[in-house]
Amino acid sequence: MISRLSGIGRAPRTTRPSPTEFDRRLIAPMLFGSVLNPVNSSMIAVALVPIGVAFGAPPAETVWLVSALYLATAVGQPVVGRLVDMYGPRRLYLIGTGLVGIAGLLGALAPSLGALIGARVLLGLGTSAAYPAAMQLTRSEAERTGRDSPAGVLTALAVANQTVAVVGPALGGLLIGVGGWRAVFTVNVPLSAACLVLGALRLPRAARAAESREHGVDLPGMALFAVMLVSLMLFLMDPRPDRWWLPVFSATAAAGFAVRELRVPKPFVDLRVLGGNAPLIVTYLRQLLGYTTAYAFMYGFTQWLEEGRALHAAAAGLVLLPLSAAALTVSALTGRREAVRGKLVVGSLVQMAACAALLLVGSGTPVWALAALAAVMGVPQGLIGLATQTSLYRQAEPARTASAAGLLRTFGYLGALAASAADAAFFTHRADTPGLHDLALFMLAGSALLLATVLPDRSLSTLVPSSGKA
Template structure:
């Protein structure tokens, strides 16, 4: 059982024998708030820059601010979910999304708009850890551990929103200007608040929340370590080496603090002994470094190196998105974590090989084939790592573990952005694309090696019908 919380309290009619399907709508709607805001902003950067007279180097902070806030907020809020239950953090987080949407809708300057994006990052950090916690607690309540359908629904919903996000943003801007990209968060927030209030269970606490220690110092050190690291990744260079020094200092302080405090924010003793989960974090970083490197790099090359219009480049990304959705939907009902990761790694290697042979005169079918190949790992790897984490994490810390998984996703995004900037220093030409492909290929080979060497993946799936009883650590 999850020891921090006693049984959830629900109306008698809301306690079915199987997974409570009434939870699915608030779980999915809340979890897509982050990807929809991550993707919609892509088409709003130019009009926002024009409105405030800001260059791309300044409007880029609208993207980075959300990444930074989310990377820090996911594990922090996830830990609070573990301690105080999913309902209250879900409602607070989705409420912040509405406030951020209102702030963005009336923002008088770019700096206020960036602040709204920071608030969005923290607000959208609650729903995913809460959803993973609810999935685990439902398995505990019912005694039937079969979450693959729910985990697949979360993964497919998030991927679908990433696909339609730029299109939705474009429609909103066409209908009423770029401020609607922020305003749309107000009705989304209200919907989450209504669904969350009506459907998410209240929990009775074995230990009253007021008596629980919150490791604020550990959270602050973690935030300092992560922010300094991500700021360096956003603009790597000799001038930013001091950021790596700050990262090391904050990281050392975090280790010393977490090993001494009674209730640490990150239990390093448990985490250090859970090598399979650490391997999952590494795989998530490697997988999403490649995903974002392809999205950032290939798209830029299509427009500059291949000479395509932005709309045509967007259409050539459809095979990637459609393949990812189809693969995730077709394989989601079976856990098969190791098989998914092996196939995903091999497909990623094949996709990188195709990128190594494309050029300015390559036919469209070959460019589309690269998208199809890269869509396979996008549909498999993220879902497999999510399932692996669900099995490997300590049930008492499933929220913070889920948050850390998202943090490694955004570290991969930042790493990909830095790599793209380095290889396209003089423009997105074919030579730079081939160098980026070699970088992605090295990551794909490492991903395959980490997967094959992780013997715990062979036994990660529990016996069907067996209730959850432990953390799944190896």
């Protein structure tokens, strides 16, 4: 796959990259770094039960091992992305991947569940650097070579992340079988070391943003952004009437954030530029809608397979394998052509068809039909993620590519939390068939809304490299 990347030539490796071809030496650190987050997000799924047994903690407490990573990464991606824009990808990549190794050691030695959750927070912050750095490197290489054709590189990032997310639970199970649940954290040490070596040897020292840094880092803006987002995400994780103060607190922080960002010369998020870039805002909305449906299906359908369809957990996992296989296949086959509008239209329509088919399933539906339905749902997962990633690359201000990419990931995490809240709302007591059908209607509405944002948007057919202006 990597050897055929668009824009990557077959010239022999030298210390100086070709002036007209993507620097192949950057691919390995970009891919290794970008998979740190999905591998840690997926491996923990099989470790929650043994960790709960080890510390005598119920599922309501061990779930924070998942939520802590989501919270830290959702905040960390755009924050670290902004630092990448200001100081270049190499420095933040090395700091971030170094933190991953430290977090791995702390997790392996954690004496309590609280310490383990703290290690997961540090892990989330550490894994926040690589993806924005990869997007910034892609942008800088396109500018250096004058060949703005990143489809192959973006596809490699997407396929690598999807592949690791699929094999993560199996890898976690293998590690637990060999060395116990602490091995799931220990594995981050060699992964971190590999990233540090590759990053130190291959990432360019001179890759820095052209933007002036005389005004420093907007720390108050970042703090207000973190408060706004964490408050909102905490509410989405467990939306109850008695937690009404969380969205109010989030809205208050949002107001303060807006006032701050509109007044400072070099804001964390330039609201003036973002407000004038309607296509990018719509891309963030599409990311939220697409990921809400994807995660709602993944979480809700899996629960229903085990409770409503009475399948064993292992059998439920096998039913979902076609979903991952379809997503990987579609990404690999379509990644070399951008075709953003076509991917979004087809992805939305197929997603709607899968949600409609979900209304027909019941406790007696054959397993082969359920596996086929999972495969159909994998098609939009392979299309929509690639399309929003490419859209962002084309629509974002070049000087803020990394922070814009981090914010795209944040909207994906918000979609995951919204999906969890939806699953909890429709499966009040157990994952039964009526609840699944209600969830299908919710996903169908979201998919229809996604399609409604795409059909009238003719600009998607003529996306061109950003000129740096709003």
